[in-house]
Amino acid sequence: MKNYIENTVNKSNFFKLLHSSKEGNYNLRIGIIQNSLGSKLITPAFIPVATNASIRALDSLKLKDLEINGIFVNTYHMHVHPGEDIIQELGKLHKFMNYDGIIFTDSGGFQAFSLGQAIEHGVGKIVSIFSKEGKKRNNNIEKLAEITDDYIIFKSHLDGKIIKLSPEKSIDIQIKLGSDILMVLDECTSPLASYEYTKKSMERSMRWALRSLEFFKKNNKGNQYLYGIIQGGHHYDLRIKSTEFISSLPFDGIAIGGSLGTSKENIKEILSWVMNYIPENLPRHLLGIGSLNEIFTAIENGIDTFDCVIPTRYARTGTVFTNSYPFIKDITAKYYNQIETKKYNKPIDENCNCYTCRNYTVAYLNHLFFVGEIAAMTLLTIHNLYFYSNLLKNIREAILQNRYLKFKEQFFKKTS
Numbered sequence: 110m111k112n113y114i115e116n117t118v119n120k121s122n123f124f125k126l127l128h129s130s131k132e133g134n135y136n137l138r139i140g141i142i143q144n145s146l147g148s149k150l151i152t153p154a155f156i157p158v159a160t161n162a163s164i165r166a167l168d169s170l171k172l173k174d175l176e177i178n179g180i181f182v183n184t185y186h187m188h189v190h191p192g193e194d195i196i197q198e199l200g201k202l203h204k205f206m207n208y209d210g211i212i213f214t215d216s217g218g219f220q221a222f223s224l225g226q227a228i229e230h231g232v233g234k235i236v237s238i239f240s241k242e243g244k245k246r247n248n249n250i251e252k253l254a255e256i257t258d259d260y261i262i263f264k265s266h267l268d269g270k271i272i273k274l275s276p277e278k279s280i281d282i283q284i285k286l287g288s289d290i291l292m293v294l295d296e297c298t299s300p301l302a303s304y305e306y307t308k309k310s311m312e313r314s315m316r317w318a319l320r321s322l323e324f325f326k327k328n329n330k331g332n333q334y335l336y337g338i339i340q341g342g343h344h345y346d347l348r349i350k351s352t353e354f355i356s357s358l359p360f361d362g363i364a365i366g367g368s369l370g371t372s373k374e375n376i377k378e379i380l381s382w383v384m385n386y387i388p389e390n391l392p393r394h395l396l397g398i399g400s401l402n403e404i405f406t407a408i409e410n411g412i413d414t415f416d417c418v419i420p421t422r423y424a425r426t427g428t429v430f431t432n433s434y435p436f437i438k439d440i441t442a443k444y445y446n447q448i449e450t451k452k453y454n455k456p457i458d459e460n461c462n463c464y465t466c467r468n469y470t471v472a473y474l475n476h477l478f479f480v481g482e483i484a485a486m487t488l489l490t491i492h493n494l495y496f497y498s499n500l501l502k503n504i505r506e507a508i509l510q511n512r513y514l515k516f517k518e519q520f521f522k523k524t525s
């Protein structure tokens with residue numbers, strides 16, 4: 110096991126821009142993020158979500174095998190269980206979960222959305238990914254979060270206990286957890302929120318960003334890094350105002366959060382608004398985004414890291430990524446009969462070099478899902494994370510060799 114004694118990383122070593130280039134209208138870049146344990150994350154990189162300090166169905170050592178050098182842990186969930194004080198006592202998150210890669214923590218603010226307005230409005234971050242767009246929620250589901258000017262009030266999803274999360278409290282929890290990259294407390298507004306609400310919320314998030322930064326500056330020991338978060342929904346004036354404000358403060362990095370509009374096209378538009386205002390030398394993170402199309406859009410706009418539950422959540426429901434159109438397939442849509450089982454006596458993807466594809470067939474994985482064997486989820490999660498990891502590696506190589514446009518064209522050619 111690594112020596113987890115805290116070193117102070119020279120601040121200039123935290124993020125370095127290694128390469129930047131332009132292809133067509135795209136601003137492409139390669140960078141490196143480093144933590145105090147010496148782990149390196151080459152960007153652009155996909156950051157899988159490890160809500161409870163674990164990628165579901167995998168353990169930390171498997172992540173290293175998969176060359177996953179960054180994960181995204183949820184502050185609210187770690188606070189609810191086992192609690193930041195205990196984790197601090199046990200040597201902080203890296204030691205607690207035996208993972209030395211770059212650990213991002215969110216602020217808990219996203220849960221104000223997912224446990225509050227998302228339930229109320231019945232939506233996700235991008236409303237159109239849900240078929241019942243704009244429909245009001247089922248009133249039987251209880252809303253578990255409320256927001257005031259000073260804090261977010263949660264009702265714990267575990268035991269109903271009331272939790273008040275202020276900007277200072279959120280940073281205090283994240284400092285105790287010992288994550289490498291912390292986020293300021295903000296509110297992720299619903300795509301269905303009105304202009305007036307989004308504006309009010311953004312202004313509150315700006316005040317919270319300042320309070321988060323002040324608390325962080327007083328308490329940071331020099332080995333953690335704080336990102337400010339840009340809000341403003343899909344409104345041009347609000348996004349610009351928020352970007353200018355956040356970029357004017359001494360954050361170590363910038364995250365883009367909040368509602369990204371009512372369609373995937375809006376992501377492109379919102380990024381094109383804000384990216385020019387963010388200093389070149391700062392790492393940029395796009396919160397909660399990670400479908401294949403979105404990854405390309407993010408990278409083309411100079412995003413360095415992005416987190417999303419897609420590959421891991423899909424894996425657990427039997428949906429795997431492949432290198433040809435439609436890029437995903439559900440291998441558990443039905444229980445294969447004997448003829449089909451023989452037909453699927455081959456890996457998920459013959460061109461994939463992951464542990465699962467090298468060792469197991471679709472016929473076997475289909476069987477495991479149907480009899481409810483836990484190994485099925487592990488094996489599919491490994492495949493999907495490998496797919497993402499490998500895709501990002503290929504994209505980075507293409508950027509470095511100035512053939513990104515060609516690579517993208519070839520990748521999506523497989524759609525026909």
Ligand SMILES: [Zn+2]
Binds near residue numbers: 457458462464467492
């Ligand atoms: Zn595979």
